[in-house]
Amino acid sequence: MAKFEPAAGRGLHPIEQAPIAEIRAVQLERLAWSLAHAYAHVPAYQRLFDDAGVHPSDLRSLDDLARFPFTTKTELRDNYPFGMFAVPRDQVVRVHASSGTTGKATVVGYTQSDIDMWVHVYQRSLVAAGVRPGDVVHVSYGYGLFTGGLGAHYAAEQFGCTVVPASVGQTARQVQLLVDFDADVLCATPSYALVVADEFRSQGIDPASTSLRVGLFGAEPWSEAMRAELEEAFGIDAVDIYGLSEVIGGGVANECVETKDGPTIWEDHFYPEVIDPDSGEVLPEGETGELVFTSLTKVAMPVIRYRTRDICSLQPGTARSMRRMGRVAARTDDMLIIRGVNVFPSQFEELVSADPRLTGHFLLEVHSQGRMEGITAVVEPKSDAGGHDAIAADFANTVRQRIGISVEVRTVEPDGIPRSEGKAQRVRDLRG
Template sequence: MIFDIKQETMPREELRELQLARLKNQAERVHALVPFYRKRFDELGIKPSDIKSLKDLSLLPFTEKQDLRNHYPFGMFAVPRESIVRLHASSGTTGKATVVGYTRRDIETWADCMARSFAIAGATPSDTIHNAYGYGLFTGGLGAHYGAERLGATVVPVSGGGTKRQAILLRDFAPDVICCTPSYALHLYEAALEIGIDIKELPLRIGIFGAEPWTEEMRRDIEVKLGIKALDIYGLSEVLGPGVGMECIEAQSGLHLQEDHFLFEIIDPVSGEQLPDGEVGELVITTLTKEGIPLIRYRTRDLTSLNPTPCVCGRTFTRMNRIMGRSDDMLIIRGVNVFPSQIESILLETRGLTPHYQLIVDRHGPLDTLEVQVEVDEKHFSDEIKNLQRLERQIQKNIKDYLGVSAAIKLVEPRSIARSEGKAKRIIDKRVK
């Protein structure tokens, strides 16, 4: 099913013309209505009229999350407050919250993008969708909710928490689709087993997972345990919310990006130079239709690459490969760059471990240290000490061989690492800032 066949299968040349027209309009709007952008344009000696082609996007200034924090709460808005019908905001755990305002049209656009995303994932209007993303200032819950309703599906707005009750609702309401973080899906699976419910035996067939990086190994684990197709969704509050990109059920090979509403670039995260398709770098997004808080060249800090080749599903939008991690989540351990997703891949390929782990980073004297705490499954935890020690040495060797970094391995008992109802906390950095 294609929700919007005219837009989603648009010839590339026609799509580029639409993008250019919308980019020109957006450049004019932000220059006229947002003092921050007018100042940045003037500093660079750029006028909206200088945008003649999509290549001229590189002339425009970057926007960073700190810019939104510096203009907290409403300094980046491009419309009067009375035109804003909803506010969302980040948690602000690492600084001031980033506040996002939506006009009525923005809400409609968001619902359309999410409805498309559900259709890309294989959902239909006759489906029931169990929405376990959190409702509130976090964009996940309401974003998925409005999109499911736009699709015509039945929504179960369960939100986060009450995990065993959620398992009961999965059994009693028999939904076809579940939306949550991938780590919560595995937590839900464990909680369901504790009360005698095997999710694999339920009618559930599709899982739409996002809000945190996850690996192919975790995908396979989820699919085997829950008996579903596990699909990746991408979005971020600053540019819209969930629904910016969605993996199709036909290929499960990259996320289709909503290119009629956004322009996407990959840049070198250090130099800021644009990189060609296929090269890994930082994703940069320009909003083309957002009214409330339009953003020019927003640096997401997410590391990925773009794939413009046609997809078997028939959609013509460029696909984004799985997010490897964030440039600001990268750990540097004794000069070696390490991403949590790389360690996760090694752990999930090791027999006897669960997908639940934490990375403890510390500093002893002048040297950084890394400890990997990972849960052992029930069967192996009751094994002999020498076998557990052998498993620790195997993990340590694999991390050293594949990543070039030495790590201490600590095997912990099942269910001893705290579960999260939202994004899993993978890194605990104890180094003095």
């Protein structure tokens, strides 16, 4: 079984700045353990490996991982609820479940050592983001089966911060707490952070007037334009935290505040690959494809080559030795095909955020146009924007030039688009 090292104080763990050769050696040792652990204790993995004609003993180098089969949500759902666990249920101290935004929720389990590891990597993320012991950390991620709230809560609490477990909703009260408690750090989805900024303004308060210093935003793709909007609104450093329930939760990777050039992956616990989403072929570093993770130290529920559906690239390390994720551009399961063109909601988000006349909120309505399909982009001009017809025409022209499709654009009055308290729902499918 792989050994877990506790954090080295509250600074950087030595592995974060280790030579690449040392990191690869740690990965190979832990990967061998994880494959053997999964094969020996999870019947579903034994079947997958046997069907693929591979055995854990076939791993002699990191490149050999490409011979092993992928894991998808299908395997997790087919073995609902506890069939993917590698330990008896009475050794599982906690269960979480994915948010289920793209289908039925998937159950994940944790031993106490898994919880300790999760806290450890999340604390690395806090350090990377510029959070300090003693900071007031306002957690606006959802609590409960979703990993967002409790992941941030436990890590920040054990890091020495004062945690405000606000969860989501009651946005007016969130504003009051952020002001009254002199919060230093806001943890939220970026779309909900925009909702909070709007609530500040509706109360006549400049969101940049607060004590907030850091925004730790994740759980959904967001653009550089949205980063700029959030940083200007709150007067903060906005950094990207990445994670997913099936791998551990938030804290799989995190941007370093000094570079803001994509989340650093904590590679000694999570081994990344990027593959061609169609062929499954592993792509070279720097090429864009689907992100895949293999857990290296998870005990209760190891995952082998889990297909995240997130589209990004792997980049060399900068502020840390470990590799970085390029910004998640989209998810393969969010992709729309409109008149033969692949379209992602994140492309619209970038255009909306870049238009100073629009709020950051939008909705894509997908509908049938005879034998074809079309999109209506519903956008929300700011209250002082005026000229809604001109805004709609300009935005339609921008979409045509930047994305390559023709869309209808409809404007609504301020607050006309429903606000999300969790992950933003950007697409409304009106096809029959």
